[in-house]
Amino acid sequence: xxxxxxxxxxxxxxxxxxxxxxxxxxxxxxxxxxxxxxxxxxxxxxxxxxxxxxxxxxxxxxxxxxxxxxxxxxxxxxxxxxxxxxxxxxxxxxxxxxxxxxxxxxxxxxxxxxxxxxxxxxxxxxxxxxxxxxxxxxxxxxxxxxxxxxxxxxxxxxxxxxxxxxxxxxxxxxxxxxxxxxxxxxxxxxxxxxxxxxxxxxxxxxxxxxxxxxxxxxxxxxxxxxxxxxxxxxxxxxxxxxxxxxxxxxxxxxxxxxxxxxxxxxxxxxxxxxxxxxxxxxxxxxxxxxxxxxxxxxxxxxxxxxxxxxxxxxxxxxxxxxxxxxxxxxxxxxxxxxxxxxxxxxxxxxxxxxxxxxxxxxxxxxxxxxxxxxxxxxxxxxxxxxxxxxxxxxxxxxxxxxxxxxxxxxxxxxxxxxxxxxxxxxxxxxxxxxxxxxxxxxxxxxxx
Amino acid sequence: xxxxxxxxxxxxxxxxxxxxxxxxxxxxxxxxxxxxxxxxxxxxxxxxxxxxxxxxxxxxxxxxxxxxxxxxxxxxxxxxxxxxxxxxxxxxxxxxxxxxxxxxxxxxxxxxxxxxxxxxxxxxxxxxxxxxxxxxxxxxxxxxxxxxxxxxxxxxxxxx
Numbered sequence: 227x228x229x230x231x232x233x234x235x236x237x238x239x240x241x242x243x244x245x246x247x248x249x250x251x252x253x254x255x256x257x258x259x260x261x262x263x264x265x266x267x268x269x270x271x272x273x274x275x276x277x278x279x280x281x282x283x284x285x286x287x288x289x290x291x292x293x294x295x296x297x298x299x300x301x302x303x304x305x306x307x308x309x310x311x312x313x314x315x316x317x318x319x320x321x322x323x324x325x326x327x328x329x330x331x332x333x334x335x336x337x338x339x340x341x342x343x344x345x346x347x348x349x350x351x352x353x354x355x356x357x358x359x360x361x362x363x364x365x366x367x368x369x370x371x372x373x374x375x376x377x378x379x380x381x382x383x384x385x386x387x388x389x390x391x392x393x394x395x396x397x398x399x400x401x402x403x404x405x406x407x408x409x410x411x412x413x414x415x416x417x418x419x420x421x422x423x424x425x426x427x428x429x430x431x432x433x434x435x436x437x438x439x440x441x442x443x444x445x446x447x448x449x450x451x452x453x454x455x456x457x458x459x460x461x462x463x464x465x466x467x468x469x470x471x472x473x474x475x476x477x478x479x480x481x482x483x484x485x486x487x488x489x490x491x492x493x494x495x496x497x498x499x500x501x502x503x504x505x506x507x508x509x510x511x512x513x514x515x516x517x518x519x520x521x522x523x524x525x526x527x528x529x530x531x532x533x534x535x536x537x538x539x540x541x542x543x544x545x546x547x548x549x550x551x552x553x554x555x556x557x558x559x560x561x562x563x564x565x566x567x568x569x570x571x572x573x574x575x576x577x578x579x580x581x582x583x584x585x586x587x588x589x590x591x592x593x594x595x596x597x598x599x600x601x602x603x604x605x606x607x608x609x610x611x612x613x614x615x616x617x618x619x620x621x622x623x624x625x626x627x628x629x630x631x632x633x634x635x636x637x638x639x640x641x642x643x644x645x646x647x648x649x650x651x652x653x654x655x656x657x658x659x660x661x662x663x664x665x666x667x668x669x670x671x672x673x674x
Numbered sequence: 675x676x677x678x679x680x681x682x683x684x685x686x687x688x689x690x691x692x693x694x695x696x697x698x699x700x701x702x703x704x705x706x707x708x709x710x711x712x713x714x715x716x717x718x719x720x721x722x723x724x725x726x727x728x729x730x731x732x733x734x735x736x737x738x739x740x741x742x743x744x745x746x747x748x749x750x751x752x753x754x755x756x757x758x759x760x761x762x763x764x765x766x767x768x769x770x771x772x773x774x775x776x777x778x779x780x781x782x783x784x785x786x787x788x789x790x791x792x793x794x795x796x797x798x799x800x801x802x803x804x805x806x807x808x809x810x811x812x813x814x815x816x817x818x819x820x821x822x823x824x825x826x827x828x829x830x831x832x833x834x
Contacts, residue, residue: 249755249758250734250735251735251737251738252738252751252754252755252758253734253735253737253738253751253752253755254734254755254758254759254762255726255732255733255734255759256732256733256734256735257723257732257733258732258758258759258762258763258766261762261765261766262758262762265762265765275769275772276769276772276773276776279769279773279798280773280776280782283791283795283798286716287712287791289711291715292711292715295715295718295719296687482687485687486687508684509725512718512719512721512722512725513722513723513725513726513729513731514722514726515718515719515722516718516719516720516721516722516723516724516725516726516802517722517723517726517731517732517733518733519719519722519723520719520720520723520802521733523798569735569737570735571733573733574733613737613740613741616735619740
């Protein structure tokens with residue numbers, strides 16, 4: 227039970243992190259970078275891998291993990307099945323007539339898609355081809371439209387169901403449904419702040435056309451029509467979230483039901499899904515899942531080995547030597563997470579940070595569910611921050627625009643929008659803990 | 675491989691869906707679903723991982739593609755990373771094999787059906803280890819051909 231290596235305390239974990247991040251930067255696939263970090267610890271501390279793997283596999287049997295492929299597949303069906311189009315149309319009917327309205331549509335639609343698909347990349351992929359051309363038609367520059375979409379995509383992982391939250395709950399033994407709820411407060415805050423920032427950014431832009439305002443009755447009618455046309459799409463979040471929080475089915479079952487629902491709606495009601503597309507979507511999405519699951523296996527073993535070596539305790543001791551202050555520690559965690567998000571994508575970041583920081587966070591008194599929200603917002607900001615900015619580059623590719631054209635508007639949103647949300651989420655626990663406490667008092671340990 | 679993933683996916687969705695259906699419509703909870711579902715689930719995970727190697731669509735940090743502009747240098751870095759990955763993939767294969775042998779010897783079973791877990795777990799060795807490892811060989815050889823003999827890539831990755 228010794229964390230010291232060659233007499234230096236905590237050296238093992240630093241070399242390990244250096245190996246992990248170094249290999250990632252070199253372009254080694256993420257699961258193998260985790261594996262390298264694992265094999266380093268295994269050889270240094272003399273563990274037997276075959277004795278550790280069964281525990282990881284035993285945990286993998288859990289049906290919770292199956293929610294992961296299902297939600298990833300759901301993201302695929304959203305794009306092809308015509309469900310995303312209707313959501314955009316509905317958001318447009320709601321807020322489209324205000325100045326800068328289409329910008330708001332992009333933000334709100336990201337939140338709605340986030341309420342179904344649950345990853346940043348799914349939100350960008352589903353909306354990129356829909357919202358960006360429409361915004362350009364109305365006079366927004368392509369760079370602005372794509373930048374806005376890229377920064378809004380963080381909503382995909384904040385609004386439940388969210389795939390990184392499933393991973394977090396799975397790794398740290400927390401209730402996944404409670405983790406989902408933790409993202410709602412920060413998510414709604416993000417929507418509001420982005421809409422305000424968007425308003426100020428396009429206020430003086432005369433090139434942007436605004437449809438003339440219509441009376442309240444006409445507006446209501448328009449919303450009604452969009453609601454009617456998009457009824458089956460809008461039912462999707464209702465089924466998912468209502469089902470999970472109404473206690474009708476588990477998270478995994480909800481995902482399977484929504485998946486079958488999406489296929490039926492896409493095939494028979496909207497008819498934009500072809501029978502032969504289905505196989506392709508299943509296969510592409512299982513590739514994504516396969517890669518993530520491989521990572522999960524190594525992370526499970528890695529965190530087990532780390533715990534057996536008392537590495538988290540060593541880290542806590544080391545950080546307490548630097549500072550005992552709650553806020554300073556949180557600020558360090560903020561910085562670390564944003565830097566991490568700048569390098570790796572949301573899945574990898576969650577898998578890396580969750581086992582590493584979780585003991586530290588509980589030690590300084592951060593609620594585990596609150597940490598889920600901190601992780602989501604911080605990594606989300608990091609994910610669109612240059613230089614690596616995985617989501618920014620994905621958006622640039624889908625929106626067909628060079629990154630330098632979208633970087634300026636995106637930076638404004640990051641500094642004025644995402645950064646305040648990150649800070650508020652981190653230092654005001656009630657924002658993320660309010661809903662879980664209200665809806666799941668027993669899980670949260672509050673007398674209901 | 676593509677079809678294998680499909681064959682694994684569809685029963686998986688149907689199994690979980692029918693679990694809900696049976697519970698609410700016929701009030702018949704199926705307890706064994708969880709134990710059977712792991713077989714297609716594990717095979718799907720592992721086939722997916724192997725396919726990602728074939729497609730070269732593993733999650734990667736593409737900082738080299740952004741910061742290094744010389745194609746030659748980029749190729750050298752990619753080759754080094756491919757060599758490291760290949761080494762790790764071979765280690766993976768060894769772990770997978772040891773794990774498979776261990777499973778064969780111990781033959782662990784699920785709790786209620788007494789269903790041998792090795793059917794699910796062997797995917798770790800067969801799908802991810804052997805198939806995935808094979809495609810890493812191809813990738814490394816492909817990069818070596820480009821680097822040392824100036825050949826064209828065997829395989830161009832489809833852009834999204």
